[in-house]
Amino acid sequence: MDQLSSRTVAVFSRSFTLPGFDEALPAGEYDIETELSAPPDLLNPQAWKASVLVHLHPRKSHPGLTRSLTVSLADLDSARVKDKLSGKELSAFLFEEMLADPMVRLVMQSDGVSETQIRHLYSGLGISEPDGERHD
Structure with a gap:
C-alpha cells in the first residue's frame, strides 16, 4: 500500500x-510533506499523530547539505500563525477571530x-457598565 502524503509550501515572512x-x-519558503495516514508498519496506528517533514534551507557553511526536520502539525501551525501575526501572541489572533465571527457579533448586539x-x-482593564453599575 502506498503511503499517502501531501506536499505544500509554507511561507514565513520573518525568521x-x-x-x-x-x-x-x-x-522564506519551505517545502512541507504531510503524511495523511499512519505508516503501515506502525504497531499501534491509533497512537499515530500527524506530523510534517519540513525541508530546511541549507546552511551557508554547508551549501550542498540538505536537511529536514520532523515536527508536529500543531507546532508548524503555531509557527505559521505567529508569523502571520507579526509577533502577536496566539491568544490575540484567536481573540480577533472571535470578534470577526458573525455569531459572536449577533450575541454581542443582542x-x-x-x-x-x-x-x-x-485587555485586563475591566468593562464599564453603561449606567455606571456593575452586575456580578
Missing part, C-alpha cells in the same frame, strides 16, 4: 523557531455589548 530545534530558521467593551475587558 522563526520550532520547538525542539535550537536554530532560528530564516524567512446583549448590548460593544466591541470596545470587549476589547477593554480582554
Whole structure:
C-alpha cells in the first residue's frame, strides 16, 4: 500500500523557531510533506499523530547539505500563525477571530455589548457598565 502524503509550501515572512530545534530558521519558503495516514508498519496506528517533514534551507557553511526536520502539525501551525501575526501572541489572533465571527457579533448586539467593551475587558482593564453599575 502506498503511503499517502501531501506536499505544500509554507511561507514565513520573518525568521522563526520550532520547538525542539535550537536554530532560528530564516524567512522564506519551505517545502512541507504531510503524511495523511499512519505508516503501515506502525504497531499501534491509533497512537499515530500527524506530523510534517519540513525541508530546511541549507546552511551557508554547508551549501550542498540538505536537511529536514520532523515536527508536529500543531507546532508548524503555531509557527505559521505567529508569523502571520507579526509577533502577536496566539491568544490575540484567536481573540480577533472571535470578534470577526458573525455569531459572536449577533450575541454581542443582542446583549448590548460593544466591541470596545470587549476589547477593554480582554485587555485586563475591566468593562464599564453603561449606567455606571456593575452586575456580578
